[in-house]
Amino acid sequence: MSEAATPISHPESIQRRAIALVSGGLDSMLAVKAMQEQGIHVEGVNFFTGFCVEGHTHAIRKKDQDKNKRNNALWVAEKLGIKLHIVDISEEYKDVVLNPKHGYGANLNPCLDCKIFMVNQATLMLNKARELAGEKGFDFIVTGEVVGQRPKSQRKETMPIISSESGADDRLLRPLSARNLPETLPEREGWVDRERLYDFSGRNRKPQMALARKFGLEEYAQPAGGCCFLTDESYSNKLADLWRARNERRYELDDIMLLKVGRHIRPAEHHKLIISREEGENRFLEGYRYQFTSLTTVSCPGPLALVDGTFESDEELRRAAAIVARYSKGRADDEVVLEVKEPGGVAREVAVRPALPDEIPLSWHVG
Amino acid sequence: MTENVHELDVRRQLCPIPVIKTQNKVNELAQGAVLRVTCTDPGALNDIPAWCRINGHEVLETEQDDREVVITLRVGEPSVAL
Ligand code: SF4
Numbered sequence: 001m002s003e004a005a006t007p008i009s010h011p012e013s014i015q016r017r018a019i020a021l022v023s024g025g026l027d028s029m030l031a032v033k034a035m036q037e038q039g040i041h042v043e044g045v046n047f048f049t050g051f052c053v054e055g056h057t058h059a060i061r062k063k064d065q066d067k068n069k070r071n072n073a074l075w076v077a078e079k080l081g082i083k084l085h086i087v088d089i090s091e092e093y094k095d096v097v098l099n100p101k102h103g104y105g106a107n108l109n110p111c112l113d114c115k116i117f118m119v120n121q122a123t124l125m126l127n128k129a130r131e132l133a134g135e136k137g138f139d140f141i142v143t144g145e146v147v148g149q150r151p152k153s154q155r156k157e158t159m160p161i162i163s164s165e166s167g168a169d170d171r172l173l174r175p176l177s178a179r180n181l182p183e184t185l186p187e188r189e190g191w192v193d194r195e196r197l198y199d200f201s202g203r204n205r206k207p208q209m210a211l212a213r214k215f216g217l218e219e220y221a222q223p224a225g226g227c228c229f230l231t232d233e234s235y236s237n238k239l240a241d242l243w244r245a246r247n248e249r250r251y252e253l254d255d256i257m258l259l260k261v262g263r264h265i266r267p268a269e270h271h272k273l274i275i276s277r278e279e280g281e282n283r284f285l286e287g288y289r290y291q292f293t294s295l296t297t298v299s300c301p302g303p304l305a306l307v308d309g310t311f312e313s314d315e316e317l318r319r320a321a322a323i324v325a326r327y328s329k330g331r332a333d334d335e336v337v338l339e340v341k342e343p344g345g346v347a348r349e350v351a352v353r354p355a356l357p358d359e360i361p362l363s364w365h366v367g
Numbered sequence: 368m369t370e371n372v373h374e375l376d377v378r379r380q381l382c383p384i385p386v387i388k389t390q391n392k393v394n395e396l397a398q399g400a401v402l403r404v405t406c407t408d409p410g411a412l413n414d415i416p417a418w419c420r421i422n423g424h425e426v427l428e429t430e431q432d433d434r435e436v437v438i439t440l441r442v443g444e445p446s447v448a449l
Contacts, residue, residue, distance in 0.1 A: 043446075048383055071383055071410070074417040083422050083446060088387045257381070287379050 014135065016191040017041045018173070019122050020142040022084060023227045024072025026208055026220045027144030027176060032080050033215045034175040035142055038192045042142065043083045045125065046073035047118050050090040050256050051097075051228040072221040079217070089121060090253055097230070098249050102161075107236035109228070111153035112161070119143065119166035126171070140171040140186045146208075147177040147201040156180070156201075176200045176208070229260060234367035238264055241366045245269055245309070254288070258306070261285065264366040265323060271309030272366065273320055275327055291343055295324045298349065299337035302328025318352050325354035375404045378435065382410040386418050393424060393442050400442045401427065405435055412436050422446065 020032045022044035032042050077084035096117050100110030122141045130137035147156050159181055163172045170185040178187065179199035187194040200207045212220060229235040238259045243249045245266070258274055261281050266272040273295075276282040282304045285294075292306040305324045311317040317340065325336035331354045341347040375392050377385040385406045392402060404415060409431070415438045416426045423443035430437045 046383075048387060052383075070417070071386065071414045073383075074386070074414055074421065077421050078417055084418070086383055086387050086390060086418075088384070 015039065015041050016140075016186065017043070017136075017138045018140050018142045018186075019126055019129075019138050020044050020082070021118055021122060021144070022046050022073050022076055022082075023144070024076050024221055025144070025227060026205075026212060026217075027146060027149075029076045029080065029144070029217065029220055030208060030211050030215070031142050031144040031175045032076075032082060033217065034197065034211075035192065036080065036082075037215075038196060040192065042080075043138075044073070044077050044080075044085070045122055046084060046086045047093075047121065048086060048088045048090060049093045049114075049228060050253050051230050053227070053229060076220075087121065089117075093117065094251065097251075105151070105153070105231065107231055107233050108239055109230035109236075111150060111231075112158055115143075115145070115153050115158075115162050116165045119162055119168050119172060123166055123168045123171070126168075139191065140173055140184070141168050142173050142175060144176060145174045147174075147180050149201075149203055173197075229256075235259060238367045241266065241272075245272065254291070258288070258308070262303075262305075263327070265360065265364050266366050267319055267323065267364050268309075268312075268316060271307055271311060271316070271320070273305045273307060273323060275305040275324060276303040289341060289343070293343060294341050295321055295338050296341075297325060297328040297330065297336055298339050299335070299351075300328055300330035300333065302330065302336070302338075318350060319355075321350050322352045322355040323360055325352055326357075326360065328354070330354060370401050372439075373400060373402045375402060377411070378405055378407045380406070381408050382414050385411045386414045389415055389438075389440075390418065390422075393422075393440075394445075396442045398442055398444055402440050402442065404438045404440070406438070407435055409436060411438065415440075 018035055018040050020028060020042050022028045022032065032044065035042050074084060096110055096113050100113040102112040105111050119141060126138045126141060145154050147154060147159060163169055173184045173186050174181065176198045177200050178194060178197035180201055183194065186192045242251065242255060261274065261284055263275045263277055264272060265275065274285065276285050285304050285306055288306055292308060294307065295305040296302065303324060307320065311320065321338045324338060325331065328336055330336040334353060335351050336354050337349055337351045339347050339349055373396060375388060377388050385404065385408060389404050396402060412429060412431060416429065419426050419440050425441040425443060426438060427441055428439040
């Protein structure tokens, strides 16, 4: 429990301040707006875990480039006129992904631990700001969580777990579901009027859409499923495959970036091929050639492939080359010439017959 | 008179990392300082100016060629450090 706030002598003279977790989706957008409607000063925080769907993939894949190049959290912040602080938590977040105390959701998404972690980070920021700035610091934390919206993390029973395990306790307010939840400090102190908060629950999105209309918010991002790649089955399979092949559960930022790109084919436990599917991915993988052995076709246009792991024989190298050739313009030719380049820059050429579809078993496709 | 221009190289890093690094660098600089950020992710062309507008920093110039995006900004008023 947090201590009771000192009584306010001139409530009208103090504008209360909240830190809001801004994901870029509609719910957090509405939560912020609901606070602004009650005269609260809100600043946003957005956490970069490395698994976010934002940005990268759009920058990589050409077909996505025109569609949505913007960062949704920044866009939301601008729309709402709030400041936004983006925090890189990718290093500390590893422990959340690798050892979630409350387990995973349908895929490798540790949603409950993730929420606790993020609210805890916001709580630490709140405490620090209060220490540095006193009244100019922040009074409470706001999230767009809705009771019952997600099977794992947003159930009625998990809401108090997030509040207590994050250390935010009753300084954590969920404006969209507040009336279904126990009263929090900002409500008790009269900083916000509970009656003007909401009682949304469940997976039905209609109330949110109606509220967006009421607030005059016409455009917003509609994330499918969750806010990150860990809710994606194919992505989770690739991550699980990586851990299995390495015999240990760990990852670096580069690993999880590469899982977002290309076709992943594992012909052997000790190596995997990451084959670009189009020009944007080609350019992205290009940047990793100094770290990985790479294969490219030279006798015809074709993809770039990185080799994650090693070849134990020339046979294995030739098999990999044949697979890459299969995805080149020369797939129907008798022979395709490829360049094999070591990370150090040493290159040589190999000529192979492109693999036939049935020479690449389905089980080699990861994801 | 030429101003002292601070440089930030975030080439080959993907959004939002260029934005995060810009933000962290800006937090170290005094109000009025000029920062030149060089990126290769074209998304930075939207994201960094958006971040500047939101947080009260002024974009002085953006340049783009085939490979690189360069954004020059002037640091605005500091906010409560979150
Ligand atoms: S979907 Fe991803 S970012 Fe969202 S709560 Fe779950 S683990 Fe966290």
